[in-house]
Amino acid sequence: MFSEDVASFFRSPVREIFKRVDLNSIYSFAGGYPSADTFPLDEIRKTMSEVISTYGGQAFQYGATQGVMQLREAVAERYGVSVERVQITSSSQQGIDVCTRVLVDPGDVILTSSPSYLGALQSFRSYRADIRGVAHMNDIDSFREAYVQVIEQVLSEGKKIKFLYMIPDFQNPSGESLTFGERKMLVELARRYGFLIVEDSPYRELRYEGEDIPTMYSIDPDIVIHLGSFSKIFAPGFRLGWAIAHPEILDKIYVCKQSLDLCPPVFDQYVAAEFLRSGRLDANLSRSIGLYKGKRDLLLSLLEKYMPRGVRWTHPEGGLFLFLTMPEGFDAVKFYDTALDAGVAYVAGEFFHPDGSGKNTMRMNFSFMTEEKITEGVQLLARLLRAEIVDN
């Protein structure tokens, strides 16, 4: 009865955890949720009222498929691109999905980092793409060589590489960023071998230390599709993101979007545009950055203090996540039952690995919980891990 794609669908293990437990009743390092404390309710209420007064019925009518012009202009200005290159998406997840839809046929290859964002892997698999993951390496020559090897292997199989999917800023799940040199190197490979790059950067504006690194899009705006999101800097409940790309690519995304959902949510777009224009978004973003930096620092110090020997973790300069590696032999999926029963949730790292490796890894989110709950949660998780690791 169902289409062939359906056999390749897989359920988000994150969303399955959310079905199993109430996030608010446990210690949850699982989701990629911003803290609800960062949503400026009074300012949102005020902005909504202003939007209704300014735009009246237009704010509730059908809108343009490309998005509300005020929002496209605000995004274009923020990113220094022309408005013709901006498509508003109904979430940046839709951005990922629609890029895959317009670029990938079953069996085509998508290159990704390994680990990579679960929702992207879900979308890629649903189109029956052949996903090839490449682990990060600190030495850029070895890193380049690893990509070249995979690319040459794919070409020797007679397959087409459609795009490289990258989250260069504070990656989900690892929290790590690509250096400028690494970004340039990957863009050069894309040029040389003739594939596109989908640069997914929802965390870019959440930097807690260090200097901004130019986007991959800025290195080559003709072959990089840049995806952004309001979900981490404003409110995920609005489901708004954007795609910035060469007009020829954007045109296919636009026509596809007509039949996907006609247009993004209109009222939400006016509110987001007004939040940007008025400077409220930036003011709120500063507050969020302060809050999240504190939580990241706290989490790092707690891990240092409580984690058993043999557990390692990344030190992200921004974003919402860090990534833990336990000793070889540890199985983070098996460990779910112990953890959830005791009241603490995380996401097992193997789900982020296209080849199912990384069984001894897990992703921890530090944005969602209060500092108090982070503290108690780490102590609990560390106690459970110590028992597990020492036992084995």
Add this chain to the structure above:
Amino acid sequence: MFSEDVASFFRSPVREIFKRVDLNSIYSFAGGYPSADTFPLDEIRKTMSEVISTYGGQAFQYGATQGVMQLREAVAERYGVSVERVQITSSSQQGIDVCTRVLVDPGDVILTSSPSYLGALQSFRSYRADIRGVAHMNDIDSFREAYVQVIEQVLSEGKKIKFLYMIPDFQNPSGESLTFGERKMLVELARRYGFLIVEDSPYRELRYEGEDIPTMYSIDPDIVIHLGSFSKIFAPGFRLGWAIAHPEILDKIYVCKQSLDLCPPVFDQYVAAEFLRSGRLDANLSRSIGLYKGKRDLLLSLLEKYMPRGVRWTHPEGGLFLFLTMPEGFDAVKFYDTALDAGVAYVAGEFFHPDGSGKNTMRMNFSFMTEEKITEGVQLLARLLRAEIVDN
């Protein structure tokens, strides 16, 4: 570079007209827009404020993929189904698209009425479906026979029929409804030949005369997927609809939706749920029905008065559209230039016909414009048509 699907994408001619002219500066019978006069701005503003007070940050956080429970429950109650059978969609266009995605492989057959909804045809074509249209016939035996002939033809070609797409209530574009006998007959054919029915019913609640006819879903809830929309009864700018279906089908839609956009817009869902619960939606719907009935009656009387001989039209009991048939040889696409230059817009009927027939037909919307503009617009259109039809 692009996927094979892309070659089958086609641009919505309606949205292309909107790009060419400003709807507010001309007489537009083109869109399927509700009147912005029906959006109860003060009540929306009040409801939004209540939602923020009641739910706080939760209204702006990520939500469940199936939709916000309060809204699922309100839809379930309104339609007398269990909440497990309700999936909130990010527009009913998404409902159509996701049904096609989970059911149809390239070359699979979708049966539709001819004419049928353009956005559905767009979606079906984008998945490279083989669309077979069947014209409506007033005699039910001939109508049944026409379907059986097409079905037998498809089966003789060794192809699979995945579903029948139907808009039984005040169809877009014709404005006509299926009788209860016709609905039963089509459900029986679906059972006999083993295909599903996608029942798309965004206009169902906009009835201006006559009695409600049971949904096709109520005739067989196991094989009919019912799609509904808030766009015609509340506000299209919220982009919210619903799918009601057998849990096994709904589960595939749910998993697909995870990778499409994670969840529908959350704040908008809380507002819609509160609008339903408080009775505000029904009160507003009564007002809308009164308004649209007046516009329909006006349009029918104007057509009677001004249209040249040889032009026929449907008499819809509800919805937003009626359908005009001009004498053979008239070409409604060619006539665009004359009409748009003179300042009046419609949609040419051939775009609604899967086989490109119906060149002498056009769709007229009566919900969007004021009564004054409808009056002037019909007079203008009739004058242009008279010149064209007499000239030829």
